[in-house]
Amino acid sequence: MIEKKPIIFLLLATATILVGTIITMVLPFRWINDPKLAIASVKPYTPLQLEGRDIYIREGCNNCHTQTVRPLLSDTERYGEYSKSGEFVYDQPFLWGSRRNGPDLARIGGKYPDAWHVKHMKDPRSMVPRSNMPAYDFLNRPLDTSLSERKMKALKFPYTQADLDALKGKSEMDAIIAYMQKVGNDIPWRKTGTAAVLGELKNPFQDNMSVLPEGQKLYAEHCAQCHGIELAGEVGPDLRDLDQPDAKVFATVFSGIAAGGMPAFGDTLGKERTWKVVTYLKSVHKH
Amino acid sequence: MNQQEGYADDIVKGFVIWSMVWGLVAVLVGVFISFQIAFPQLNFPPYLTYGRLRPIHTNAGIFGWGIGSFMAFFIYITQRLTRTSLWSPGLAKAQLWLFNIVIALAAVTLAMGMNRSKEYAELEWPVASLVVVLWVIFAVNIVMTIVKRREEQMYISLWYILATLVGVAVLYLVNNAAIPVSLTKSYSAYAGANDANVQWWYGHNAVAMVLTTPPLAIFYYFLPKATGVPIYSHRMSVVAFWSLIFMYLWTGAHHLLWAPVPDWVQTLAMGFSVMLIAPSWAAVFNGYFSMNGQWHQMRENYLVKFLIFGITFYGMQTLQGPSQSIRTFSAFIHFTDWVPGHVHMGTLGWVSLVLFAAIYYTIPRLYHTEIYSIPLANVHFWLVLTGQLIFSITMWIAGVQQAAMLNATNPDGSLHYSFIETMVELYPYWHMRALGGVIYLAGLLVFLYNIYQTINGGKTQAAAQRA
Numbered sequence: 001m002i003e004k005k006p007i008i009f010l011l012l013a014t015a016t017i018l019v020g021t022i023i024t025m026v027l028p029f030r031w032i033n034d035p036k037l038a039i040a041s042v043k044p045y046t047p048l049q050l051e052g053r054d055i056y057i058r059e060g061c062n063n064c065h066t067q068t069v070r071p072l073l074s075d076t077e078r079y080g081e082y083s084k085s086g087e088f089v090y091d092q093p094f095l096w097g098s099r100r101n102g103p104d105l106a107r108i109g110g111k112y113p114d115a116w117h118v119k120h121m122k123d124p125r126s127m128v129p130r131s132n133m134p135a136y137d138f139l140n141r142p143l144d145t146s147l148s149e150r151k152m153k154a155l156k157f158p159y160t161q162a163d164l165d166a167l168k169g170k171s172e173m174d175a176i177i178a179y180m181q182k183v184g185n186d187i188p189w190r191k192t193g194t195a196a197v198l199g200e201l202k203n204p205f206q207d208n209m210s211v212l213p214e215g216q217k218l219y220a221e222h223c224a225q226c227h228g229i230e231l232a233g234e235v236g237p238d239l240r241d242l243d244q245p246d247a248k249v250f251a252t253v254f255s256g257i258a259a260g261g262m263p264a265f266g267d268t269l270g271k272e273r274t275w276k277v278v279t280y281l282k283s284v285h286k287h
Numbered sequence: 288m289n290q291q292e293g294y295a296d297d298i299v300k301g302f303v304i305w306s307m308v309w310g311l312v313a314v315l316v317g318v319f320i321s322f323q324i325a326f327p328q329l330n331f332p333p334y335l336t337y338g339r340l341r342p343i344h345t346n347a348g349i350f351g352w353g354i355g356s357f358m359a360f361f362i363y364i365t366q367r368l369t370r371t372s373l374w375s376p377g378l379a380k381a382q383l384w385l386f387n388i389v390i391a392l393a394a395v396t397l398a399m400g401m402n403r404s405k406e407y408a409e410l411e412w413p414v415a416s417l418v419v420v421l422w423v424i425f426a427v428n429i430v431m432t433i434v435k436r437r438e439e440q441m442y443i444s445l446w447y448i449l450a451t452l453v454g455v456a457v458l459y460l461v462n463n464a465a466i467p468v469s470l471t472k473s474y475s476a477y478a479g480a481n482d483a484n485v486q487w488w489y490g491h492n493a494v495a496m497v498l499t500t501p502p503l504a505i506f507y508y509f510l511p512k513a514t515g516v517p518i519y520s521h522r523m524s525v526v527a528f529w530s531l532i533f534m535y536l537w538t539g540a541h542h543l544l545w546a547p548v549p550d551w552v553q554t555l556a557m558g559f560s561v562m563l564i565a566p567s568w569a570a571v572f573n574g575y576f577s578m579n580g581q582w583h584q585m586r587e588n589y590l591v592k593f594l595i596f597g598i599t600f601y602g603m604q605t606l607q608g609p610s611q612s613i614r615t616f617s618a619f620i621h622f623t624d625w626v627p628g629h630v631h632m633g634t635l636g637w638v639s640l641v642l643f644a645a646i647y648y649t650i651p652r653l654y655h656t657e658i659y660s661i662p663l664a665n666v667h668f669w670l671v672l673t674g675q676l677i678f679s680i681t682m683w684i685a686g687v688q689q690a691a692m693l694n695a696t697n698p699d700g701s702l703h704y705s706f707i708e709t710m711v712e713l714y715p716y717w718h719m720r721a722l723g724g725v726i727y728l729a730g731l732l733v734f735l736y737n738i739y740q741t742i743n744g745g746k747t748q749a750a751a752q753r754a
Contacts, residue, residue, distance in 0.1 A: 003441045006433045006449065013450045013532060017457060020536030020559070024552050025461075025488040031549055032480045054472070058400035060338025070545035072618050074694045077702050085547035088479030092466070093404050096483055096546060100622040101324065103706040125327075130711040134323075134330030134337060147468055154466050155474060222705075270701030 032085060039086035042186040044157040045179075047148045047167055052179025054151070055139065055172050056095070064133070066097035067106040067183065077267045080107035081189035092155060102133055109185025113261030115235040116226060117177045127225040139172040190258045201247035204272075205279045215280025218273055222265060231284050236262065240286045249278045294366045295373035296653050301383045302359030303646055303653075307735060309351025309390055310639075314731055316344040318724040325717035334398045342397045342409045348634060349407060349497060350418075351390045356642050357501040358386065358425060361448050363649060364508045365429055368445055369436030374428050382424045389417045401471045405486050407493050408462050412473045415463045422459065426452040443524045447504035450532050454496035462489035480548050488539035495535035498633060502641045503570055506598060509645050510577060513590040519576035527569035534559045534566065541612030544621065553614070560612035567605030574598040589664045593644035596672065600636030604629070619694070624713065625686025628679040635675040635727065643667070643734060650738055654745025663737045670730025677723030685716035 002009050045053060056062070069075045071082040083106050088094055112120075119126060122140075124133040145167045152159045205211045219231075226235040233239065242249060254274050256264030266274060323329045323337045330336045366373055373379055392414050396402075401411045410418065429452060433445060462485055464476035475482050507524065511517050518524060540548055540556035574595065578584070584591040607629055610616055620626070651658050658664065692712065695703035 003446070004439050006430065006436075006441065006445075009441070009446070010430070010449055010453060013446075014453050014457070016529065016533045017450075017454055017536055019533065020538075021457070021488065024537050024540060024555055025485060028484055028549055028552055029481055032484065033478060057402060057404040059333075059336065060342060060400075060402060060404070062404050063338050063341045066622055068546050070618070072545060073696075074702065078693070078706060083547050085480040088483075088547070091479045092477065092482065093475035094479050094482040094486070095404060096543075098406060098542065098622070099626065100706075102710075104622075128707055130714075131707065132324055132327040132710075134327055134332060136332065138332050147472060150468050151472075151474075154468050267701060268705045270697045270699055270703075272697075272699070 033089050037086050038089065039084065039187060041188070042087055042089065044090045044155070045182065047145075047152055047159055047163045048170060048175055048178045049182050050151055050155070050157070050179075051143055051145070051148060051167070051170075051172075052175035052177065053095075055176045056179060057093075059136070061105075062095045062097045064097075064099065064101035066100050066104045067094075068096040069104060069106045069184075075104070079104045080184070081187070083184075084187070087184065087187065090155070090157070102131075105180070105183060107184040107189070109181050109183045110190060110258065110261070111263050112226075113235055114177050114181070116261070117180055118173060119225075119235065121173060121176070136173075136176075139176060141172055143167060143170045143172050143175050145170075190256075201250055203246040203250070203275055203278060205275050206246065208279065211276045212280055212283055214273075215276040215278075215283075218269065218277050219280055222269065223277065231281070239281055240284055242281055242284075246278055246282060249281060250274060253277055293372040295362065295376040295379060298373070298376060298379040298383060299359050299363045299649070300653050301380075302355055302362070302386070303650065305383065305387055306352050306355030306359060306642075307646070307738065309347050309355055311731060311735065312394070313344055313347035313352050314724070314728050316340055316347060318721065318728050320344055321717070321721040321724045325714060325721055333400070339398055339400060339402075342402060343394050345407060346393050346397065346409065347390065349493070350393070352642075353497055353501075353634075353638060355386060355390070356646070357451070357497075357505075358382070360505050360508075360642075360645050360649075361425075361429055361451075361501070364444055364504065365432050365448060368438065368442045368508070369433055370438045371432055371436045374431035374435065378424055378428050382421060382428070385417065385421045385424070389414060389421055392417070396471075403463075403465065403473065403475065405462065405475065405482075406490055408459070408486070408489060410463075411471055412463070412465050412467050413470055415459075415465075418459065419463075422452075422456055426456065442508075443518070443521065443528065444504040444508040446525075446528050447500045447507070450528070451496050451500045451504070454492065454500065454532070458489045458492050458496060462486060480546075483543055483546065484540065484548050484552065487542040488536070491539040491542060492535055494633070495532075498638050499535075500532070502597070502601075502638050505645050506570075506574065506594065506641050509590075509641075509648055510574060510594050513588065513594060513644065513648055514577070514581055514584055516577055516581055519573050519579070523569050523573055527566040527573070531563070531566040534563050538563065538612065541617070544612070544614050544617040557612050557614060560609045564605060564609050568602060571598055571602035571605075589661055589668065590644050590647055592665075592668055593640045593647070596668075597637050597640035597644065600632055600640065604633045604637055607632070619690045620686050623686035623689045623693075624682040624716065625690070628682025628686060631675060631682070632679045635671065635678070639671070643671075646738065650741055651745070654742055654749075656741060656745035656748055659737050659740035659744055663733055667730050667734040667737065670733060671727050672730075674723045674725070674727030674730055677726065678720050681716050681719040681723065685713050688716075689713060 002012065068083045069079045069081065076082055121136045123135055124131045148167055149164060220229060227239050228234045231239040252262065254264065254266035256262045320337050320340050362373060362379060393410050396411060396414055397409060402409045403411060429448060465473035466476055467473040477485050507518060537559035538556045540552045541560050544553050578595065585595060611620065611629065647658060647664060689709050692704045692709040697703050
């Protein structure tokens with residue numbers, strides 16, 4: 001019957017397609033981004049952060065990096081607190097991505113100091129030896145700010161003349177790093193989420209020279225990019241002649257220093273390997 | 288019937304040829320970016336980085352090769368199934384020009400970094416608007432041809448064609464809604480989790496309305512044409528048609544499992560994805576049962592090999608896809624190389640094999656000649672099959688390995704591997720994938736040479752007859 005009436009057929013096919021569309025795509029607008037679920041500490045982007053976000057989009061960073069931490073152990077232990085929908089209300093477009101050729105970036109904000117990002121963008125393999133990320137040295141060119149104000153207006157984000165003036169003299173690198181430092185950092189998860197180490201902190205490898213080679217290897221993989229292979233400091237401070245008790249050094253490596261840009265390594269190293277790194281660190285002197 | 292006068296077949300030739308050009312571009316860029324992943328020194332910023340080239344690869348593949356050849360075969364099939372010449376050949380000619388302008392503009396603007404970032408909807412609003420014009424021109428021409436048809440009954444291929452025309456229109460318009468800032472920059476009209484939900488409703492139904500219903504329309508037309516036997520069950524194809532286009536639209540959120548979109552949307556997506564096995568396999572069975580008593584044609588008729596392997600990959604794809612959309616399995620393999628392995632079984636295995644068959648079938652008829660070389664067509668078949676299997680199987684293994692490493696824990700509950708430790712183990716697999724891509728590219732070049740010689744032979748014959 002219907003195979004003889006193309007116009008009726010078209011209308012019926014459209015109606016069929018619209019059922020699932022309305023229920024799973026249109027209806028959720030009623031609940032997603034409901035103001036009642038807003039997170040007060042999540043703020044819109046500043047003009048500099050927004051320009052950085054646009055560079056992230058222009059370079060197609062989302063083709064290799066996701067921005068959503070799933071509530072799964074392998075995600076939360078590796079990247080941090082799981083993502084909440086209220087964190088993305090100013091994201092037009094969303095940048096959750098679909099493939100992790102590189103690590104997830106949803107909690108990158110505040111993880112490393114700016115200097116780390118500059119070095120890593122210019123030459124990723126100087127920081128992460130076998131990384132396959134392209135080098136983005138060319139971002140050192142001046143930022144084009146001709147559309148900045150219109151962009152803020154289009155998205156209805158608040159801004160001041162001072163915000164716009166602050167764009168003067170900035171490079172594209174400054175912008176993308178300003179964006180990186182904001183991503184996922186609007187909720188105070190680093191303070192509340194840091195794992196406390198329970199019990200007495202006693203180095204099981206104290207004076208055990210046999211763990212030094214492994215400690216040195218772990219240092220080269222995880223620490224040298226910021227503190228230098230000779231421990232002389234670069235992005236992070238000089239670590240030679242470390243005048244701190246083992247327990248204090250352990251706590252710093254394991255939990256990080258949120259204010260100082262030192263990431264927490266407890267999740268990736270675990271306790272035993274962290275102690276080995278501590279033992280190695282304490283063994284190095286300026287001579 | 289194929290030789291009938293009055294059909295607008297020159298335009299079909301144009302679309303077939305240009306879709307092959309863009310298909311070659313898609314594969315060339317694909318092979319190049321597969322080398323970039325394995326050898327990062329091959330990134331040449333700013334224009335030739337992986338981040339800018341990957342959208343060119345996907346857009347050239349889906350829109351250039353896919354949509355381009357679907358336009359060719361929709362025009363070819365519709366005229367023959369309605370026994371009516373195209374409503375407006377002039378409009379179709381304009382459509383071919385616009386199609387090529389759009390795809391070329393897409394490649395150039397994406398290389399320049401004008402990119403909305405939403406997958407398969409990357410084109411900035413001026414180019415996206417041209418796509419809308421293009422689609423309207425196309426849809427009007429096909430629908431009007433069907434309306435003034437001389438064959439009362441609409442064969443199942445026409446159903447899939449009509450569903451494609453309306454489906455793509457709805458999807459594309461909604462997901463491309465944007466707030467323009469300038470001619471080269473716009474922002475999505477939706478924010479955060481809403482944008483994600485709209486995007487994957489679009490993204491997954493692009494798979495439905497671009498990579499499923501058009502190849503099915505082509506398959507249902509060319510399998511009987513190539514084998515000389517009818518489709519096993521018209522009723523089964525009708526039931527499968529309605530359930531397919533009903534269920535597909537619920538499944539987008541299986542791309543967002545464990546992401547911060549409402550749980551019930553994810554659960555519905557998971558359930559409907561599993562239910563989709565039924566209509567998908569109805570098409571597979573229809574293909575297989577049509578071959579009852581005809582399996583010897585797999586040996587004797589090179590076209591059948593392409594078509595039956597194509598529908599077989601469709602069957603495997605529609606089992607693997609639903610399994611991936613189950614929460615627990617998704618938690619394991621999502622974001623790993625498993626997924627590119629899955630996607631390429633669909634695009635290279637299912638869609639492209641069916642398109643190759645359709646092109647082999649139509650080109651000699653359009654140019655009134657014989658295929659240049661059947662042995663070369665067989666070489667083409669085995670090369671693309673080998674290349675694709677190397678690609679997919681390698682990526683599945685790589686995905687499972689990385690997932691296992693990412694989930695490995697120490698006795699104290701901490702994770703055993705850092706992200707980079709799991710990533711560096713993928714290099715050997717990435718080398719294998721690049722090799723698979725090169726083999727596929729070789730197969731494609733054999734195909735293009737064969738078609739080129741066929742067309743040339745047709746032209747020479749025609750010239751000789753005139754002389």
